[in-house]
Amino acid sequence: MADLYCRGCGAKIQSTDPGQFGYVPEHLLGQDSVICQRCFRMIHYGRHELGAVKADQALQAIAQGLDWASGVVLVVDILDFESGLPPEFLRLLGDRELLLAVNKVDLLPAQTPLPEVEVWVRRRLKSLGLSRVDVRLMSALTGYGFPALADAVAELGGRVLFVGVTNVGKSSILERLLTMRIGGGQRKGIKPTVSPYPGTTVSVSQWQGSGLTFADSPGFVPQGRISDLVDAEWAVKIIPHRSLTSHLYPVSPGDLVLIEGLCVVECVEAGENGLLLGFTGSGVRWQKSSRKHLDKWKGKGPAFARWDERTVSLKAGEDLVVSGLGWVSARKAPFRLRLHVPAGVKHFIRPNLIGPKI
Numbered sequence: 151m152a153d154l155y156c157r158g159c160g161a162k163i164q165s166t167d168p169g170q171f172g173y174v175p176e177h178l179l180g181q182d183s184v185i186c187q188r189c190f191r192m193i194h195y196g197r198h199e200l201g202a203v204k205a206d207q208a209l210q211a212i213a214q215g216l217d218w219a220s221g222v223v224l225v226v227d228i229l230d231f232e233s234g235l236p237p238e239f240l241r242l243l244g245d246r247e248l249l250l251a252v253n254k255v256d257l258l259p260a261q262t263p264l265p266e267v268e269v270w271v272r273r274r275l276k277s278l279g280l281s282r283v284d285v286r287l288m289s290a291l292t293g294y295g296f297p298a299l300a301d302a303v304a305e306l307g308g309r310v311l312f313v314g315v316t317n318v319g320k321s322s323i324l325e326r327l328l329t330m331r332i333g334g335g336q337r338k339g340i341k342p343t344v345s346p347y348p349g350t351t352v353s354v355s356q357w358q359g360s361g362l363t364f365a366d367s368p369g370f371v372p373q374g375r376i377s378d379l380v381d382a383e384w385a386v387k388i389i390p391h392r393s394l395t396s397h398l399y400p401v402s403p404g405d406l407v408l409i410e411g412l413c414v415v416e417c418v419e420a421g422e423n424g425l426l427l428g429f430t431g432s433g434v435r436w437q438k439s440s441r442k443h444l445d446k447w448k449g450k451g452p453a454f455a456r457w458d459e460r461t462v463s464l465k466a467g468e469d470l471v472v473s474g475l476g477w478v479s480a481r482k483a484p485f486r487l488r489l490h491v492p493a494g495v496k497h498f499i500r501p502n503l504i505g506p507k508i
């Protein structure tokens with residue numbers, strides 16, 4: 151019998167080991183279109199079993215997909231933009247032209263002007279040295295931007311591969327495209343498995359569209375995202391699922407602005423009338439406190455064994471991004487801050503994404 155692959159996550163189907171990807175009980179084999187037990191339980195019961203695909207397995211699958219593809223759609227999450235473009239992942243993509251699908255724009259505050267966000271994205275790409283990139287803003291949740299994406303995808307040739315770091319919405323975008331004319335209007339049947347947990351797609355899985363073939367790939371596992379260092383329950387709290395929340399604090403030296411157990415921003419120096427504006431998903435709790443309570447706040451939450459301390463300078467109108475969590479934006483004045491994050495978590499400084507640009 152020819153090898154079968156799970157239609158949800160791309161894993162090779164097997165009936166010998168329920169503890170490995172691709173398991174289907176033997177009596178369910180033989181159907182034309184099969185889905186593995188892990189995807190079935192994820193879709194029907196929201197259960198997350200067997201953990202995430204391993205980073206090296208994902209890498210191998212992405213490399214195979216790139217050899218096969220005539221065009222590549224790179225998906226990033228607007229809320230975690232920098233973490234979606236790690237240099238080692240971009241090296242893997244080489245210098246081929248990319249269509250950048252900037253997903254989850256529905257999570258930006260409602261009044262955010264999207265044309266300004268697009269300008270911001272283009273400037274960020276330029277500063278990251280990425281020039282051969284065509285940009286589309288979109289939301290797989292609401293359908294925003296899909297007609298424009300479909301037109302751009304149609305230009306990519308007959309074999310279109312979706313790549314990106316884990317959890318940015320690759321499977322969700324593909325699922326929606328498959329329901330459109332370009333995807334052959336597939337409204338029923340098995341779809342790519344969408345889940346709130348990183349690392350669900352195991353291997354490249356192909357889908358026949360109208361005159362072209364789509365392929366979903368496992369997410370590249372980036373280093374330094376806090377959401378990948380916590381267990382699945384905490385990851386679901388940290389990863390924004392509804393519109394971002396914002397928290398505005400007047401801040402002076404000695405003040406702490408923090409997210410319990412995950413990140414502390416300590417003010418070392420502040421310009422006059424300086425404000426810090428924090429953005430995250432609504433599942434985490436912000437606080438303002440003072441230096442003497444630092445250890446208490448660090449001890450709450452997932453309880454990391456080791457923390458790093460980094461001193462950073464922010465100009466007014468710059469964001470300090472904590473990878474996989476959110477950011478604080480300096481308003482009205484410059485700051486010198488001490489950032490306390492669990493060891494290994496990356497941070498970035500960038501021009502502000504939200505609000506008037508300086």
Ligand code: GDP
Nearest residue numbers: 254289290291317318319320321322344345346
């Ligand atoms: P993948 O790992 O890149 O294939 O990502 P998935 O498609 O599995 O999506 C990861 C999570 O993000 C799931 O919880 C999705 O429901 C959610 N998601 C995907 N696209 C969007 C979007 O446009 N907006 C919002 N709010 N959530 C999204």
